[in-house]
């Protein structure tokens with residue numbers, strides 16, 4: 310019922326030439342039909358990458374405006390992303406929460422704006438190391454989910470993807486163990502179910518944070534993990550394709 314999904318977040322990396330080469334390699338190496346695959350280049354690279362992806366790989370953006378249009382200098386609306394070929398958009402990545410002071414409610418408004426234009430929002434949540442050490446992991450994530458959900462209706466919730474990304478695992482080389490990921494994913498699924506009956510069974514929950522070819526299969530084997538949001542390893546087509554292969558058959 311939940312098809313595995315692997316998304317590469319290319320962040321603020323690459324040149325026009327290098328993202329074209331990366332997109333071509335991803336297209337030729339990620340051929341597994343049992344996994345949905347998407348890549349999220351920097352906004353300026355979206356129209357460069359879009360025509361190279363074909364039908365097999367979807368395009369995603371790394372952020373979207375809360376607003377549908379008008380005097381919002383520097384912002385990019387959901388409709389603009391759709392026109393450029395996007396199907397997915399990341400919202401609430403921890404780097405944006407930290408660097409751009411994005412609140413959980415703002416993340417929910419962005420998700421709503423994305424859904425209004427037909428994009429699938431990938432809503433990122435996760436705790437810092439201090440919060441984990443203080444046994445606050447669940448409380449922090451539930452607060453992030455509450456804020457996000459306050460902007461949405463139940464019908465809209467089921468159209469979202471959630472990404473659990475422990476902040477301490479992002480770009481650190483220190484992944485959550487499969488057991489840690491499985492525990493938090495199960496808690497998120499129960500929480501989603503409390504917002505809307507049936508939603509826990511259908512919403513895909515991805516794990517992100519130092520996923521590599523060597524640890525992907527173990528993490529994706531957890532029953533509540535439906536794939537991954539991949540940063541550093543997504544910049545290497547061979548690593549990314551190995552991670553996509555590891556997700557094959559991990560959907561429910």
Ligand code: PEP
Nearest residue numbers: 479480517518519540541
């Ligand atoms: C991310 O930034 O979403 C991420 C998961 O990064 P990395 O895989 O490099 O930890």
